[in-house]
Amino acid sequence: MSTPIDYLLHLADNAVVLGQRNAEWCGHGPILEEDMALANVSLDLIGQARLLYQRAAELKGGDATEDKLAYFRGPHEFRNYTLLELPHHGALVGYAAADRDYATTIVRNFLYSALMVHVWDGLQQSADASLAAIAAKSLKETSYHLHHSRDWLVRMGDGTEESHARAQAAVNHLMPYTEEFWTTSPAEGAAVAAKIGIDVWALRPAWDALVNEALAEATLTRPNFHGYVTEGKIGLHSEHLSYLLGEMQGLARAHPGATW
């Protein structure tokens, strides 16, 4: 049975969109060491995206390439979690502008990497040998991302009054978006059935434990959630993704067919 391409695109789109967001800090970090750390995280994510898109392009055949998949699909074709496309600040409409908030960046990286260490770990056993190899590489990188973001989450939560308030606001803002992790998309269902993908629902207790433990150490509280569960992974996104892709894809789309 072939690897469901949509599942690979879901993993690749996650990586490219969060890689794009993390790179927005390049030159603007709160301290030089963090500027470099986030560039590293971004590089890892772009690297993961490239490998996943290459595998998807290989399975798709024809003239598909990593760049065609990254640059020439519209927002409704992207399969990333909505969480990952959000700007680095609190809840605002797509065309509002606000300063970047490092707490939002760190909390998002933490919530996502806390999931992905388990996802990549499981995918090392994927029936798709290429995906299993990508997972082994990505697991090492994601463990560092988790380490980095968890350290900062604790520093912020248990730091000053201001950093605590900012970290708590970011947790309150972002936690609801993680509900999307636990719904099963058709692509995920097909990938699980083919033993290529992983049943994310089964990872929930491990993720909860990791998150709850870190929040407790950071003296932060986990908000209750009732309401809309985002649906980015089936192509229904927030207002923010089309801005992100407009910027990312603009130059490539102005020169279709060009080689860079």
Added chain:
Amino acid sequence: MYTQAMDIPDDSGKKLAAVSNATSEQEAAFEARIDADGRIEPQDWMPEAYRKTLVRQISQHAHSEIVGMLPEGNWISRAPSLKRKAILIAKVQDEGGHGLYLYSAAETLGTSRDQMLEGLHSGKAKYSSIFNYPTLNWADVGVIGWLVDGAAIMNQVPLCRCSYGPYARAMVRVCKEESFHQRQGYEALLVMMKGTDEQRAMVQDAVNRYWWKCLAMFGPPDADSPHSAQGMRWGIKRISNDDLRQKFIDATVPQAKVLGVTLPDPDLKWNEARGHYDYGQIDWAEFWNTVEGNGPCNKERLATRVKAHNDGQWVRDAAQAYARKQKERALKEAA
């Protein structure tokens, strides 16, 4: 990346004076080591003017690396392929790393990173003026790699033999990375020149805008270079501005031919008698105007650095507060 001759005066240090705070034996030992082309290390005695010159030069260099992240960072989000995006992020990150080594090297002279940043943010300390020009199309990224980093290498390779040990050692690694950036930039341009007419036009446009700026970045002509003579004497500067500029031009003209771009100087031609290329007049008035803060992007570059630093204050405060709490907890547990 850094190209500006590092003898641009600024207000970051007090006027250099030959303060004699040493015994004649210490001075003699310093002079003897300089004459023997030896290395001065942080714990060694050194004249105050030597220390100040180095702090000014190394911090200008470090600031240039950090400010230099901005013009190239401008294209990260829009890089036209994932491969080029990754290369560009890695490159800009390398520049940040250079800033980090250089701030550390300067700290061995007794000036903290905070003090140096204060100099940058208040406008007292200078940085390479090449970063006060905008990056207007994607080819600027390749041209900065090829020409700006190429010029940086010309300036920096001699610094690997600088008399101050920590600076010289930092420059060995910096030069290796810059040389890699230069080849990556040139390769990106080669691919574009083999592409569409629009891509070739982008490359030529970027070369037209950056060529003269790169030549100016070697610093004023030797006759007008205020700190050169003392820098040469101390083994901080090894080759004069004009000699480096000529070396850069001679190396670059054949590369431009291979690439298929025109360098925008009608006076650029081989001089058989000199064994070098002759070149036209550099617009020094424009150069100094930009160095003095009135170029196209000076205000944006500096304001962006200041904003990043100010916006990051709460993050740095949090890290320090947390570290203090952890220390107190450890002490309590031990008690």
